[in-house]
Amino acid sequence: MKNWVIIFGGLLISSSFLEAKQIGSGEDLNWLTQAERFIEMKDPSIRKVALGALLMGLSCGLIGSYVVTRRLSLFGDTLSHAVLPGIAVGFIWAGEKENFSLLIGAGIAGFAGVCCLSLLKKFTKIHEDSSLGIVLSAFYALGICLLTRIQKVGYTDQSGLDSFMFGQVTSLSSGDIISLLITLLLIGLFITINFRQLLVTGFDPQFSKSIGIPNDFLQFLLWMLIAFCVISSLQLVGVILVSAMLVIPAATASLFAKRLKNYLVLSSLLGAGAGISGTFFSFLGKGLPAGPLIVLFSAFLFLVILFLRPEKGIIVCWLKARSERSRIIIENTLKATFKILEQKDFQENEITSLEIMKKRGLSRREVEREIDKLASSGFCTKNLSANDEANLPPQTVMILTPKGWEYACKIVRNHRLWELYLTNEAQYEPDHVHEDAEKIEHVLGEKTVRQIERLLKNPKLDPHGKFIPSITDIHQGNLPRPS
Amino acid sequence: MVSGHSSYVMKHHDLPIEVHDLTVSYQKKPVLYGVDLEIEEGSFVGILGPNGAGKSTLIKTIMNMIKPNGGYVKIFGDRPRAGIKRIGYIPQKESVDWDFPVTVFDVVLMGRYGHHGWLSRIGKEDRNKASECLEQVNMLAYADRPIGNLSGGQQQRVFLARALAQESAVYLMDEPFAGVDAVTEKTIISILQEMKKAGKTLMVVHHDLASAKEYFDQLLLLNMRKVAFGSVSEVYTHELLQKTYGGKLAVLSEMATEVAKNPEP
Known part of the structure; x- marks a missing residue:
């Protein structure tokens, strides 16, 4: 005891x-x-x-x-x-x-x-x-x-x-x-x-x-x-x-x-x-x-x-992921502007926030924020214009700068090239390739892109019949760009 | 039983490896019984046998890492401790701590440790040698990487570079092809072949019957005792393989039928 x-x-x-x-x-x-x-x-x-x-x-x-x-x-x-x-x-x-x-x-x-x-x-x-x-x-x-x-x-x-x-x-x-x-x-x-x-x-x-x-x-x-x-x-x-x-x-x-x-x-x-x-x-x-x-x-x-x-720290990883996310958003917006201009056969150069809203499926506030981001990175200039419909607030109108235009072309090219690569080389069905290209377009490096271009013999059209802006076009300014 | 070329080797003390009546046991359980072996300079020997046949044990006993219960090993006529610098060794991958904080270059440099006394410094020559050996296995670009970041095949190539850096006359390798992809396997075997051409004596534990026939000049069939030792054409027979593997393995019957189909010249 x-x-x-x-x-x-x-x-x-x-x-x-x-x-x-x-x-x-x-x-x-x-x-x-x-x-x-x-x-x-x-x-x-x-x-x-x-x-x-x-x-x-x-x-x-x-x-x-x-x-x-x-x-x-x-x-x-x-x-x-x-x-x-x-x-x-x-x-x-x-x-x-x-x-x-x-x-x-x-x-x-x-x-x-x-x-x-x-x-x-x-x-x-x-x-x-x-x-x-x-x-x-x-x-x-x-x-x-x-x-x-x-x-x-x-x-x-x-x-x-x-x-x-x-x-x-x-x-x-x-x-x-x-x-x-x-x-x-x-x-x-x-x-x-x-x-x-x-x-x-x-x-x-x-x-x-x-x-x-x-x-x-x-x-x-x-x-x-x-x-x-x-x-x-x-x-x-x-x-x-x-x-x-x-x-x-x-x-x-x-x-x-x-x-x-x-x-x-x-x-x-x-x-x-x-x-x-x-x-x-x-x-x-x-x-x-x-x-x-x-x-x-x-x-x-x-x-x-x-x-x-450094490298693997939680804060460093978080910062990296954040800057990556914001880059992807910028790239997606630029791609949307390219497609809007393309729909108009590159005859105009003004894009309204309403058009981007429709294209991206986002709210007005989100789109405004994206345009601000583009403008502050020097990819576009923006103005306010009166809305056609009198009862709505004035819209933002943006015009891509040469730098923004080049970037937009690059992303579209990445996307369409990758789609073509998947259909031609990896035997994907054309309707399966879009999802994949949505992700890959942001990570494709210059070197890989050139490799793919050589492999596909400088293609002009993607599997959906849309035109692929090529690297030389971008650098020499040969593209049908808005005046 | 085929017993190699011992009949015409006169000067026994010149042999790189001589094993005489070697018996080894772990905690009273015998693993190897009365193995005799005479390996000549420049031999390229594959060691084959089922799991638990004592392949690693044989190698470790030759390296003097395990004390035999009976018999002896001689390296160039000496007892192993004296000759230990003249043997290079690649251990099994599982015995290594791959998370250890060490770079690829440091690992290859370990091959030079045996050339130095306890306190003497590793010099510029050693570093140059290490870089040279890394180059030889095509891994120089990875010199500053932590060893744990490499793939299995790359790790095995680094181990080969370390062995090269040892500049030994005899090499004992424990399953250098384990967990390695086909491309790396080719690289490794071509380096081994170069080493053989340079007059090195190589003994390699191997697990794949099919490739053993092509890789090695001589085969040692082991199953707790020496079943056979000799040139591939002498030893790689249905009967001897059956005897080695006891007919238990599925792969054996496969190989046996294959051997039966195309008998070796």
Whole structure:
């Protein structure tokens, strides 16, 4: 019964983020002064925390690139939870919160967790995600039991222990900074020496083995470094969120990095950026925990880049689609004007908005807007003229400029050529080709058009017997154009 | 059983590949039994056999990626580790992470890694070689593309360029024709033929019986043991193919009737 109480208590602790700590003094300073204090960096405690967050961001970003490209995210999560019992045992052993023994304990527990994973993999058919789940929760539960026990039994100085759960930047010691620095140096050294080998094992493990690279040994070293990184980052973001720092900056980098080198640089910069901005915002006011804010900032950067990245970004795609739509509308209107002029055997050059309304099947307002668009792009000039029927408002009358006329001819030519191509070369029935040509006319490039013209031997008429304005006609102004 | 040209090869230590009584098993389950093989310089060998016949295992054991339970492999008379640089390798496509952030050029450059020690730098010569090999497979225009953006056939050509960049004397290839369209298959086979002309020794795992007859000079029929090894005309017979595939596959009876119709000269 008592055990259940302990477990329940542990879960209560773990679910309460109120424990997460903020930086700075307890004084109630206004956020502007706090921001100034942070930027000046005169306060040694601020310097320490900022430096710690920076180092953590860099290490997590670097090693995280390998975590993400090798699909080890769940592994990082398991490792960070598995170190918890080690920390508790380290504490019991040292009798106080002494960094060195806690780190040793965490290291041993992490190693034990990895061993459990390898054993499960070797001797069972359980899928990797399930074994990760088993090891993660079992070690974590054990850790919480031990920690709760320590708090209930009452050691002299147990106050700093829960910082490992949620991170506690206020208790960041010089020793923590040194271990973060050592971790970063080790990771940097490891990547510099083995960059090529890591690249080839990550991409093509079989080939890598064939040229004599020790895949398993490299993998083992990588695991150890991930463990170091997790353990040294615990003090800042805590057990629960540390794996986020391994995954989020690297996943953000993966959105647009095409080569591993860029991936590493971007990921570490993003990690560092999140670290600094998270601590900065945590410093601005009371009740703003640094660890969770750092993670939130990484997630925020992820979102920003998801929207803003070039080529495939959501905003860029949206803008492209919009400009494409407006181009298609312009082209359709121009095509309509060509057809109206054609119906009048090119004897007139004035087109009224009413004619376009009939041709396009649009409302008056829509047509007016289209004419305005054409006029502002320099494809036509427009005037108002009195309506024949006295009770209606005056109509807009437009005249195509030479530029607009050329564009209109081009679109009509694209449409009719494509129709002819489909009927002659692809054996479509003449009454099936219009729909297709309606779409293709907007995307046909100059080169393709010439190819089709050559293929069809410069045709004059489309399958419906209508005339096809040719490229040379357009350029030499040979067309029957309105005077 | 046809056992190749071993009868008149006197200097065994000169052979690019010598396999003697090789037995390999995975977790106590034997995959290959007592395979003997002697491959001469400049051979172009196709390895045929049903799924699970141990084709990939044989190749990996020759590459020293799998430790045999019995027997040995010698590469130019040496144990494989020493000779490993002299063998180029194309693994099966499935074992590769095609989403990895790496460009086509970087992949081809990997072919040069084996020529360098752990810390020595990749130099300009290596880069030139890589471009040259990409040119050879007609993929230079794609050098800066991420490898994941390429089609299956293009990826396979990049792998061939990487193998060329290895400048090895012997090449082992695991299904280079898998998932490749007819045009690419032609390109690949013509490059392989050029490599053979340049004096390279090639062993290729292949899955298509019909084309095997035309592509290769020699065939190794494998089904957990060596069924037969020799020139195409000696080995590509109804009887031996039946023995290799155990008559289980539909394609075999098709091929068998075809062979019966036009007996090989």
